Amino acid sequence: MSRVKGGKTTRRRHKSILSQVKGHRGARRTRIKAAKESLTHALNYATKHRHLKKRNMRSLSITRINAATRIHGLSYSKFINLLSINNIELDRKSIAELAIREPEGFKTLVESIKK
Numbered sequence: 001m002s003r004v005k006g007g008k009t010t011r012r013r014h015k016s017i018l019s020q021v022k023g024h025r026g027a028r029r030t031r032i033k034a035a036k037e038s039l040t041h042a043l044n045y046a047t048k049h050r051h052l053k054k055r056n057m058r059s060l061s062i063t064r065i066n067a068a069t070r071i072h073g074l075s076y077s078k079f080i081n082l083l084s085i086n087n088i089e090l091d092r093k094s095i096a097e098l099a100i101r102e103p104e105g106f107k108t109l110v111e112s113i114k115k
Contacts, residue, residue, distance in 0.1 A: 061096035068099035072110045082113040 014032050021035045028038040066076035099106045
């Protein structure tokens with residue numbers, strides 16, 4: 001039986017890995033073994049940080065709402081409590097955008113729930 005050489009397949013696979021690690025430093029971008037390990041970690045970090053990004057954005061929205069409500073004499077927790085008591089269902093992202101982009105609209109929202 002004749003021997004089958006896998007040169008083309010191996011080269012294609014290696015080129016794929018090396019093209020994905022462009023921008024990495026040192027041997028991580030040139031040596032296959034190091035590049036494969038670097039790529040695995042990079043993809044894991046990307047997945048992890050996509051989830052952390054959501055957490056960070058929610059935290060940023062809460063901080064912005066807190067800053068905006070303190071101008072009007074409320075704390076964040078009291079503001080959210082008053083929203084739930086008045087059955088106003090707005091998510092934190094839209095409230096934060098309202099506080100930043102439309103301060104007058106946010107002021108009317110705060111005054112309406114204070115009553």
